[in-house]
Amino acid sequence: MNFNETKVVVRYAETDKMGVVYHSNYLIYFEIARTEFINQCGMSYRDMEDIGIMIPVLESNCKYMNGAKYNDELTIKAWIEELSAVRAKFNYSIIREKDQKEIARGNTLHTFVDNNFKIINLKKKYPEVMSKLEQLL
Numbered sequence: 001m002n003f004n005e006t007k008v009v010v011r012y013a014e015t016d017k018m019g020v021v022y023h024s025n026y027l028i029y030f031e032i033a034r035t036e037f038i039n040q041c042g043m044s045y046r047d048m049e050d051i052g053i054m055i056p057v058l059e060s061n062c063k064y065m066n067g068a069k070y071n072d073e074l075t076i077k078a079w080i081e082e083l084s085a086v087r088a089k090f091n092y093s094i095i096r097e098k099d100q101k102e103i104a105r106g107n108t109l110h111t112f113v114d115n116n117f118k119i120i121n122l123k124k125k126y127p128e129v130m131s132k133l134e135q136l137l
Contacts, residue, residue, distance in 0.1 A: 020067035062106035
C-alpha cells in the first residue's frame with residue numbers, strides 16, 4: 001500500500017469551547033493529506049482542474065477516537081483504497097505525535113467530473129491522469 005504522511009499542528013481557531021479540535025476540522029485535515037498525496041504522482045488538483053477534471057466528494061466518514069488539542073502535532077496518513085475509471089475512495093488515519101494515539105480515521109469517496117459536473121471515465125478521456133493515479137495504489 002502506497003500512502004502519504006502529512007504533518008499539521010492544531011491551531012487555536014480549530015478548537016471548540018471544550019478545547020478540542022472541532023469535529024468538522026478533521027475533514028479539512030483529510031483534504032490537506034489527500035492533496036499532498038495526489039501531489040506525489042506529479043500532478044496537483046490545480047493541474048487536474050486546468051484540464052477539466054474535478055473530484056467532488058460524494059461521501060465522507062470520520063470516526064473520532066481521541067480528542068486533539070491546541071498545539072498538538074498530528075500526522076495524517078492518506079492512501080487510496082479503491083480506484084476505478086469514475087471513482088476514487090481515500091482512507092485516512094490521524095495520529096497524535098506525542099503519544100502515537102490514533103485520533104481519528106475515516107474515508108472520502110469521490111467521483112471524476114468535467115466542468116459541467118458530468119461524470120467522466122478517466123481511463124477513456126484522460127488515460128495519462130488515470131495512469132498517474134494508479135501509481136499511488
